[in-house]
Amino acid sequence: MATIPDILIIDDDRDLVNSVRIILESRNYHVRAAYNGQEGYCSIEEKIPDLIILDVMMTTDTEGFDLAYKLRRNPKYVNIPILMVTGFTQRMAELGPENFQHILSEDWPVSQFLEKPIDPEQLLAAAEALLMGEASHGHHQ
Amino acid sequence: MDIINDTIKQQIFFRKELRERVYWFIKLRWVAAVIGLAGLAAARLMGLTLPLGPLVGIVLFIIGYNIIFLLVGRRLLSTRPTEVRPYHIFxxxxxxxxxxxxxxxxxFTGGLASPLLIFVIFHIVLAGMLLSPVSCFGYTFMVLLALGALLLINPQGLLHLETIRIGSHFFFHQLQHHELIISYLIFAMALVVAAYLxxxxxxxxxxxxxxxxxxxKQLDISNTKLLALYEMIKEIGTKTRLQELMDSATHSAARIMGVKACSIKLLDKDKKYLEFASSYGxxxxxxxxxxIEVDKSTINRQIIEGSLYSIGNLDEEDYFQYPNDVRKEGVVSMLCLPLxxxxxxxxxxxxxxxxxxxxxxxxxxxxxxxxxxIALAMEELSQSTAKTWFLNKTAHQLRSPVSAVMxxxxxxxxxxxxxxxxxxQETVARCEKRLSILRDTINDLLKLASENDESRRQPFHPVNAAATLQAMIPIYLNQAEQKGLIFEVRVAAELPQVLGLERLLDEIFTNLISNAIKYTAAGGRVLVSLSRxxxxxxxxxxxxxxxxxxxxxxxxxxxxxxxxxNARSMVEEGTGLGLAxxxxxxxxxxxxxxxxSQIGRGTTVICLIPTRYQHVIS
Incomplete structure (x- = not known):
């Protein structure tokens, strides 16, 4: 890739945003940040990023998912890979997937999940893979 | 609708009685015929002068029509007509x-002086039992008429019938004509009294x-209603959202009460306003x-204060501010209660x-x-929803900073x-260590708090414990190997499925196995088994x-x-919540x-887990 990849982080936890930014900038990626779903959507409209790193739970339990579905429904944004950062998998393991049926009913709107706390190596590996277009869009695994 | 049902039921009820008696009649008639024939034979042996020919003929006639009755009766039994009429005619x-x-x-046995006269009473009694009072009296009077005619025309003389004798003696005292009239009148009285009684x-x-x-019928209705109510409560008990619960409740209530519509209005927090939350019809x-502003609506205020409100006819009185709206809905009477x-x-x-x-x-x-x-179910659901919401919020609030710091x-x-x-580096490593313990504690604590809540909502189902255990073995095998432990698993063949949830089984297995590995030093041995x-x-x-x-x-x-x-001094991490x-x-x-357990030698934990075949008491 000739151009520097543009990555958008959407998370309401500024400490996490900063950590992710530090990790990604260490690889010379161009990093933008938004602190809620609305702001994130505006940033995407401004300029389509090469990768979105999205938090599941912001103001509401599913704000991240809501944004992800919104992007998937828009043909302009459907191909942007989404890396979802979440404590969700942990929670899902505890509650059992049956409690998430209402979220899982559609296809997964995200490309890959990354569990919190964020391990720098895992983050970089996932980001790199998604930027290379390895993960299939719209389906998890 | 009800009246028709009632008649049908009554008919069924009385038809049953009639049918049973009708067959009983046929059986009795066989007995009567046999006794009749035996009686004739005995009379003959005793030397009574009887018109045997006609009498035997009558008995044969009885046997003959009884055979026909038997066939007709069988036909009735197989066709089972719903009407009472065929049985009546029969x-x-x-x-x-x-x-x-x-x-x-x-x-043929002496007219009014016949000893068989008394049997007429039995026939009238039977008619009274089976048929209507009018029919019973009808038969009574016809019989009396016929006997009266017998008295008048004296067929003995007409038909030249012989009086019954033994040898040269009269079997009965020869009655004079006027004596016969008295005897007839007394008999008539007895017959009418019998019919009356x-x-x-x-x-x-x-x-x-x-x-x-x-x-x-009433019992049937209340039984059906109670059963329906039970089903309804069971159904709304499975709802996890208040709206679904209320919708299910209004729908079922309308059906069970047999009415066109039903509604739930909820009070707001300040108890000032009522608003339709769910309705059916x-x-x-x-x-x-x-x-609706409660203070301005007398009806609703009274209901909220706890009284039952029943309106029999909305047209009769001025109950509502907008009576036309209510009329448009086709509502004429209503019943309201506070939840x-x-x-x-x-x-x-x-x-x-x-x-x-x-x-x-x-x-x-x-x-x-x-x-x-319904009020109880609603309250329980909203409380558990509030608790779940609180736990979710707490989980997020507690975990987020830990994740961020880590x-x-x-x-x-x-x-x-x-x-x-x-x-x-050492200090940061300690921070990481302490934080991971904190994270585990938070997770375990939330798990413990939500355990009741979450799992009670999900119905238990048969779970294959062996498969659940085997799926997690590789992780522990790996851990044990790293620690230098011998790790053995023995699973009996064909174990019955347990009644529960995979997640709960997982919780039991994970906590107990990881404890065993954690508190056993290198060179030790951990044995895990599932048996029946x-x-x-x-x-x-x-x-x-x-x-x-x-x-x-x-x-x-x-x-x-x-x-x-000793556990604390051996392993630092551990929340103390696993066994709880x-x-x-x-x-x-x-x-x-x-x-x-024996200190320094090891611990054995034995769990008995009910299978799907156990009677669950709860």
Missing amino acids: AHVQISLDIISLFLMIM ITSVKVTLRAKGRELLHIS LSQEFVAIDR RVGHKTLGVFCVYSGESNYFSARDADFFSLMTDL SMLYLLTKGYLGSLTVQQ ESTEKIVFKVEDTGIGIPESDLNRLFAEFFRAE IVKEVLDQMNGTIEVT
Whole structure:
């Protein structure tokens, strides 16, 4: 890739945003940040990023998912890979997937999940893979 | 609708009686014929002069028509007509023929002086039992008429019938004509009295029968209603959202009460306004009216204050501010009650009927029971929803900062913020360690708090414990290997499935196995097994050769946050919640846990887990 990849982080936890930014900038990626779903959507409209790193739970339990579905429904944004950062998998393991049926009913709107706390190596590996277009869009695994 | 049902039921009820008697008649007739023939033979042996020919002929006639009756009776039995009429006709034909046969017998055995005369009374009694009072009296008078005619025309003389004698003696005292008249009158009186007695007893019995029918019908109705109510409560108990619960409740209530519409209005927080929260059978327009100010609506205020409100006919009085709106819905009568739990009023529950004065006092009682049960279900759901919401929020609030701090510490340890001195590295590593313990504690604590809540909502189902265990073995095999332990798993073949949830089983297995590995030093051995205790229970056993548990600590093992002294000194991480979670889960699944241990030699934990074949008490 000739151009520097543009990555958008959407998370309401500024400490996490900063950590992710530090990790990604260490690889010379161009990093933008938004602190809620609305702001994130505006940033995407401004300029389509090469990768979105999205938090599941912001103001509401599913704000991240809501944004992800919104992007998937828009043909302009459907191909942007989404890396979802979440404590969700942990929670899902505890509650059992049956409690998430209402979220899982559609296809997964995200490309890959990354569990919190964020391990720098895992983050970089996932980001790199998604930027290379390895993960299939719209389906998890 | 009800009247038709009633008649059908009555008909069925009385037809049954009639049918049974009709067959009983046929049996009795065989007996009578046999006795008749035997009697004739005996009379002959005793030397009585009898007109044997005609008498035998009559008995044969009886046998003949009884055979026909038997065939007709069988046909009736197979076609089972729903009407009472065929049975009635059948009974009439039988009684008429019997009376005719008896009359002929009497005629041939001495007319009014015949000893068989007394049998007429039995026939009248039978007619009274089976047929209507009018028919019974009809037969009585016909018989008396026929006997009167016998008296008048004296067929003995006409037919030249002989008087019955033994040898040269008269079998009976020869009565004079006037004596016969007296005897006839007395007999007539006796017959009428018999008819009167039997018909009046019959009428009373019929009335009682009808009453019984009525009661059984009422019982049927309340039984059906109660069953429906039970189904309804079971159904709304599975709902996880208040709206779904209320919609299900209004729908079922309308169906069970047999009415056109039902609604739930909820009170707002300040108890000032009521608003339609769920309705069934009412138009969108009607439901979309503005919230009702309680102070301005006398009816609703009274209901909220706790009184039952029943309106028999909305047209008669000026109940509503907008009576036309209500009329447009086709509502004529209604019944309302407050939805209350203890002293807390949640709202108002109403059913609406299109018929005037539809609701009886009995309906009101039943409706009150239903309302209380719905209020309870609503309250329980909103409380558990509030708890779940709170736990979710807490989980997020507690975990987020821990995750953020850990993510930031990774930046330090992985060198993203420059290299650290050895001392700095050590300190950051300690921070990471302490934080991971904190994270585990938070997770376990939330798990323990939500355990009751979440899993009670999900129905238990048969789970393959062996498969659940085997799926997690590789992780522990790996851990044990790294620690230098011998790790063995033994699973009995064809174990019965347990009744529970995979997640709960997972919780039991994970906590107990990881404890065993954690508290057993290198070179030790951990043995995990699943076996069958009986069809009703399986045994999950974890044996280790670890540090053991001091005897004094055994009874405190399942208390939250408890960790035995030696456990704390051996392993730093550990929340002291693992065994409490296991205990909680086993309690839910009706299982038991037993721990035996010897300090320095090892610990054995045995769990008995009920299978799907066990009768679940709860």
